[in-house]
Amino acid sequence: MMKAFGIPNWVLATFILVFLLGLFLGARLPLFRRPTGDGKDARRSLHYIRGMYAMLTGDVENSIRHLTKVVEVSTEPVEVYLALGNLYRQRGQIDRAIRVHQSLLTRASLSEEERVLALNALGMDFKTGGLMDRAVKTFRDALALHPRDPDALAFLVKLSEDLGEWGEAYEYAVRLQKVRHQKDPKTLSFLLAQKAQRLAESGLHLRAAWQLHRALRLYPENTTATIFLARLYLKVNKADRALKTVERALRETPHKSFMLLSLLREIYAQRQDLGGYLDTLHRLGHEQGQKRALLQELQEFLDLKRREPAAAVTRHLVRHFGRSRLVQKTLWDLSRRGAVDPSLVKEWADALAGSEQMMDAYVCISCGYKTLEILHRCPNCKEWNSFVDGEG
Template sequence: MEFDLSLILLALPIVFVLGWMASRFDVRQLRMENRQAPKAYFKGLNFLLNEQQDQAIDAFIEAVQSDPDTTELHFALGNLFRRRGEYERAVRVHQHLLSRADLSQDDRYRARHALAQDYLKAGLLDRAEEALLKLEGTRFEGSARLALLANYERSRDWEHAAQIAHKLESGGQGSFKGRLSHYLCEQAASCMASDDLPQAQVYLTQAMHIASDAPRPRIDLARLQIRQGRPAQAYETLTQALVTAPAAIALLAPLLVESSLACDQGPGALERLKAVYEETPSLDVLDAIVALEAASGAPSATAREWYAHHLESEPSLVAAAKWIAGEKLEHEQFHPQVQRALDQAVKPLTRYRCAACGFEAKQHFWQCPGCQTWDSYPARRVEEL
């Protein structure tokens, strides 16, 4: 067949025109897509800034649908779901990210960290632990360890919590001696509940060695010694606590009364408590003084004198209620009703209050039941704060 050059010359302009039209169509489509995706993204961002989370989620879903490869939008959407409490949807978003083969290694770690947070918020502690352990050696290691620590504390797994606390301390993220001491005390409490008193003493001795100025190990050890029938040792333990942890005197005062009376050390304990009270007046110390004086045979009027003395320096409704309980009123027939009203009024004042979240309780807690913060309860009652 004879080669016809004229056909080629005629075809070249046609090919050029078709190529130009195709390129114009691709550019126009690309520009349209680029305009649509940012528009949905910025619309969602605007809703988010105006705290309109429902509309923000809808806008981000629209943006993700128009560009499924946008990882940042997936992270934003997952975080929004978690903040709204829609943990199942947040999990699906982050699991979808992890299933993508084109995801960078750093984004993979980021998605795993976000997934662990989803599990934690949803209360799926086992799955959260599994996800957090896989972040060792990554840039999320520090925050993952802190989350693991909170996870183990929440599930009362004190041994694993201690391991993580040691890692955090060796990694330069602060001192965890106080927490480690609490973990040992919690293990000692479990041993005491199961009547394994020797092992409980081992834990408490270790706790005192780790945090020598912490009040809890000595207070718990004194309780253990009283239970073992060794009040003299308990009294000695508590007198040491008066020196190492003077701020906790209000907590150990009742135990000091019990142990001192059991080992005939009442007068010595009374003098110690009086000296402490003169420096720092406290309702619990005052009650301990009244109890020791009553045990020594002092008349009941002595107690009222102490409460009256307290009222001279501290405007205390609790002390006033206790003082008036022993007084003879002019209209004595109304005394029971007045006393019941006063006792009801002072109940909220005798509680302990968490300094971190404000949670109030009748008893003192070393770890707040509300916010899980350690040592957030002052040793003083609400009225004394």
């Protein structure tokens, strides 16, 4: 292995890295430009280098040990206080983290940039400690100093989402996307849909509908917005408009039809249009291969005691979705109750011989997360509206 002066290469590389970090911090925090030589000396100490190095490698204990020595000698380096507070937070000592960052904020000599960094760090402390109101207030203080600070904005988007303050989450997300020169209409659309849901719950139906139209203009594939809007129309007995809304979604995203099936049933019930309902299920099931639409169609035919069409749907299910556990369970229940023809059951059993069963989960197309219930947002990757009716 190559060595220079008997020092292994990785040690040299590490010191270069730490040196660069120092330059970076120096550039970010305008400390070197100050006349005081105090902080400069602190940054030359071995404890400073070792503490920063330990922090880079994730060695929390040694980092705290060394950086504590640095601030015993000099109270000047702001980045050491920021780092120490963050390290305490990582170690779960929230009170200490808060004290360190608050003490930093009492300094009159802090530059505006440093104050924003310290406020964001303190906000994180409060958030980690579960003090949400104080976290929000602290991030807002940071924003008051720097209205375009992307960190404070990003924290406020997330916090507002966690608190269910969807209107505020939307406002902050708009500002954040502007600052980052980012266009993410999908996220904005879903935040609007959530906001509308809250408005509707408070009885503000007109305002809710208005927000949902905005959400759908931003991102027409927003199935959540479609469902909320159609339900609003149903509530005021406008089944035709509800149907239009849902039909549009079925055209845009036929693979999301499984989210709309029960809504379709309610809409057609209000219209007293059983034929239209069965036609729609038939179209979704037979033309677009939607398994859950077929299962619902089968259920409707059985409820109507229409044995012939029920047998036809059953045959179709067996042929195309025989390996699905959900289909098998349904057919098994039906055959036990004598609701399907025994010859069909035999046909089905033959088709199944030797084949594997398939899980009927909803799968997040963004990260692969599987769930048995329909979710609007993936708990794993936080993607909106990302589930499809999957098998695997």
